[in-house]
Amino acid sequence: MNRSPSRRDFLRNSSLAGFGIATAASSRAFGFQNANDRPRVAVVGCGSRWDQRATGLKSSYGLGKDFPKFADIVAVCDVDSDRTERAAVLVKDWLGTAPDQSTDYRSIIDRDDIDIVHIVTPDHWHAKVLIEAMLSGKDAYCEKPMTLTIEEGQLVDKVCKQTNQIVQVGTQQRSMRQILTAIALIQAGRLGKLTRATCAIGGGPTSPALPIATPPKNFDWDRWLGPAPKTDFRLLAGAPNEVKAWSRTHYDFRWWYEYSGGKLTDWGAHHADIATWGLGKTETGPVTVDPIMVKHPVEFKDGYPVEADRYNTPTAFNIKSTFADGVELVLRHDTDNGILFEGTEGRIFVNRGRLTGAPADALKTNPLPDGALDEVYKGKALTSHLENFFQCVADRSEPISDVFSHHRALSTCHLSGIAARLGRKLKWDPEKQAVIDDDQANALVNRQKRKGYEIELS
Template identity: 65%
Template sequence: MSKNQLSRRRLLTSSLSFAGAAVLSNRSGRASGFVSANDRPRVGAIGTGSRWCQRATGVDGPWGSAPDFRKYGDYVSVCDADATRRELAAGLAKEWTGSAPGVHADYRAILDDPNIDIVHISTPDHWHAKIAIEAMLAGKDVYCEKPMTVTISEGQQICDVCTRTGRIVQIGTQQRSEEQFIRAIALIRAGRLGKLKKATCSIGGAPESPQIPVAAPPSSLDWNLWQGPVSEKEFRYLAGNNGETKSWSRCHYEFRWWYEYSGGKLTDWGAHHVDIATWGLGKTETGPLTINAIMVRHPVEFKNGYPVDPSRYNTATQFLIRTTFDDGVEIEIRHDGDNGILFEGTEGRIFVNRGKLTGAPVEELKSNPLPNGAMEEVYKNRPLVDHFRNFFEAARDRKEPISDVFSHHRALSTCHLAGIAARLNRKITWDPRNEAIVGDEQAQGLIAREYRKGFEIANG
């Protein structure tokens, strides 16, 4: 039995015993439901940028998970390394709940608060694992925006801690709760595509930047705290008509395009589409054997897997990476094509993204519908609901949510391996059982990273 299977089995057992008895009794009934005002879980928000709520960046807009998340729980505390954002978030939380929340720069104040049930993590990617692990150890359930980690090693640690603590953790891969993706998986499981051969994930390319000069951080931003566990770098900023921040920088939103803080498109959209591909192919308990960087273009020069120019975005802008499993099934990750996932089998093919589900097997549903309950079975035998409600119901019932840490770790490991192959520009071999790169010490060295002194993971 694989480490993932053992972890999931232990999680489900411990969730019902340790968490179900000890933790729920400590919550004084607040976790028993979320409709009544007295039953609503208390939530602490760590990271309050645009992924949390666009309004917390000072700009009105439709983006962010908090406006929907708050349907099921109350934000009683907010935290951000940027004073401007945390004050805006505090105003929103007060507007939503009628009470002023706790306001913090240091996330540990939220973890130390015994009255907080759930931690909602919307920080930049390089903070996700550390906060999630420490939140679980503090007895909190966790909703973490994707991607869960920036290294494979972090995913291994999260799976271990989730197993040991029995906490409920949902990852923000919301496509798992969207009807067209669930229907696509149900079609595959019903055999409508025949024997599966391949999934192609078109995730889009990443941007380049001009040379970004060193600059003084804004007075509202604690740059040292924002960097946290990664190696210290100079703040860089260049104003211009670029993206939601109208700038190029090493910071807000633009952190996605630096390997120091993220994995570029390979973990940004890859966390969504490779997750669906892995789920659909039935590979959530394993991983590929080979990862082949057929074509990769970076905007700067690399040496030994690391960028040599600190002044420009450095994640891959174009790529074609082919991963192959032990049965010959492939997941291909590419920058071009219609954004979405193409599944191919011996009897047909389907394409799915956030706007459509197409292909002959889909058209044939008119005359040959799926069996009753097929989609609910895909959804772990639970009623189909939105992604946030699924999490709150899972926390209430002490059940595994639809986007659990174990399957996400496996899918995201494929993204991380693709990133390692891209950085080294060569094919690598992976041992999915032992979760190690075979015969390539340099590549193996990239599955983990050293944490900056004073910001190590408190893994008790």
Template identity: 65%
Template sequence: MSQILVVIVTWKENMTDLKSMNRRRMLRTTLAWGGAAVFASRTDRAQGFMAANDRPQVAAVGTGSRWCQKATGIDRPYGSAPDMRKYGDYVVVCDADENRRSLASMLTKGWTGTAADSVADYRAILDRDDIDIVHISTPDHWHAKIAIEAMLAGKDVYCEKPMTLTIDEGKKMVDVCRQTERIVQIGTQQRSNPKFIQALALIPDGRIGTLQKATCSVGGAPTSPMLPKADVPQGLDWDKWQGPVPGSDFRSLAGNKNETSSWSRGHYEFRWWYEYSGGKLTDWGAHHVDIATWGLGNTKMGPISVNPISVKHPVSFKDGYPTDNTQYNTATEFQIQATFDDGIELEIRHDGDNGILFEGSDGRIFVNRGRLTGKAVEDLKSNPLPDRALEKVYKNRPLVDHFRNFFEAATDRKEPISDVFSHHRALSTCHLAGIAARLGREIKWDPKKEQVVGDDQAQSFIARDYRDGFEIET
């Protein structure tokens, strides 16, 4: 085993940080002259991703249920790793929870015959020349930092949604992706779902007339009882799990009917705390608002206003921040309206049938993962879409699953279907909805400058402060 795998990098080792900083500074200079050159030494292996002995090598950062639920101790194959491994081999797994990364390593042995190396610190991965792809499945508040540093280290990235915790992080992701020319796929897998692709092909073909509105029903968020301070579970590095966000006590209470059988500030339940996530607005919102923005033709421009028509939180707020840190705090009920400069509206709701309703001057269509309905859909039997209409929606690439699209994009050095740039625009609407919900007022937005108009307090939520030692290196 190489030295880098037996030495676990600690957060406060100045010499290691200095070495990493110098290496990345040198790498940025190289990438500025031609990002594709970094991939050249690995191109042969990447181009043969379907061959058994010639496949990209993948490092997993975050091995919870979104990566593979079996790594949490639940005997279900749910997660993205079972699909990702069809095209690449996991050779390293990383998690702040020793128990999960141990189970993940055992899983990879069953997949390839060789157990993946196990590391506690993702930076040990960035210095490895044999890693082609970094697969990020951490809680949301870690996504941008790891993705940016992976790109700067010359790795391609598959990052689960939502890509960022703030709009400012999205701007940084866009800048670094453009600078390094890395291939980055966001895990909004609905972009590769045939039902959604067909819905998005119907709209430009005029099947519902002039588009007027999209409504995204994303479901409400749960509440919790008051959670007492609790001992950190054995094997979990709570300081490392929190990473960039301000430190807090670990809280947990047994009895919840979920995969952890508890309410907590940690695994799985992180998405119901604004400190780590945006609640349902960025959880399911990252999926449905992404598709709606795509369908509206606004993937290069954001809204001009976001209005929280109605919002309900489980705790009280002051100046946009929860006053109670013992309970889940993300919005449980909401109706939020975003308006674009062309007058089209995008509404995000907690109620209604989970999915997206597109309304036009001549009809409407509804789409979710289970069905696609509407008169325009029924009319396809007698009036099918033009040849290659679906491929045109799919960036004129072959219609394949979301993971294969990523690996093919990495091979061809082409933009994947769920790219950083358009996802940032869609997710910005979700983030603005969250800010409006927290402050309880309408926000005016300049989509060109990516700034709040006339509201300094709202503008302050566009970015966040990072804990010392956890800042994003760019």
């Protein structure tokens, strides 16, 4: 493949001494010589996490609008052509130049002039797009959860090590001050020996039966399904949400095991990530996963829902994962959203809004040492999650939310989903990354991809 060695080598070797917030008009502060040296980004998936306005809503929520501070968006892609067109309009407003549009990511993933891929697809597409991006020499910002299955995480790990590409997972809690303070307190021994982390992540919703419907002309349903099983498009108007409909697609994909893992991976990817980090388990996994209580909105048989016309991920759950040393990580739907760390000498509760508990209160009179948060933040000063990514793109260091630790944390979430689907306790070998003496469970560790959508490592 022909590359652009001078520009790409510059991007890879740039120093960030004197790094500052960059804007579309000011790239020198970012460490690049001129505007032409700004990284060039392709967006794959233009849904609400990228920018809600691309979905037809008025809110500007989403990460897309922050990218022009650091890079040029040169291509946008979505299987919904309406979203692609709206995204192109937004990018032109931000940068003054309209990006190329596509409904097939393959047309842009291997372009020589693209340095970074922002992956904002539904979960079941994340790993395939990410792996192909890395193999084509691209860095990536991949929204969470990084994978649909444990095996996908193993493949992402392998390719990331092989290619040395920079990948930031969108678990932005790792770039929040109160979260870093909680981790620093734990690492300083302020809680004593940790015994348990409880992640309250909320329960999933239910839906009525959804009728088979005809996909909109602007929407490629078969392409959206991609590696997932072929099934009917379903839609029912009248839902009490912003899009006023229940469906199998767009935002609602989260509530179908075929494309996601419900709250276990949607919010679990955030909180289990922090819990695993705090517990010091980022290079291992649990040895047992016990679905103490799980409620699904549909009946399951042999790990699969018997009905295909309504949401099927858990609405309520209490699932306990236990590590070899007896430390526990619990995922549950009730109690206040956040993470409760319990140790032999204290406990703290942390979420996106607050950090509480006696060890946190004691910071007023017994502060952490200078530089403690920088040490937790892999030696860098705390900044936004996106800025941390672009710092690492320039200096080729590991981002705060690396694929390796995310895979381990997310494996606990995936195992919780498998245990929930089968309704039984699992024994897990964290070294071999396989379920022990349970072929049915191991079949869910790796789900077969639809023909034509397999992940290829070449």
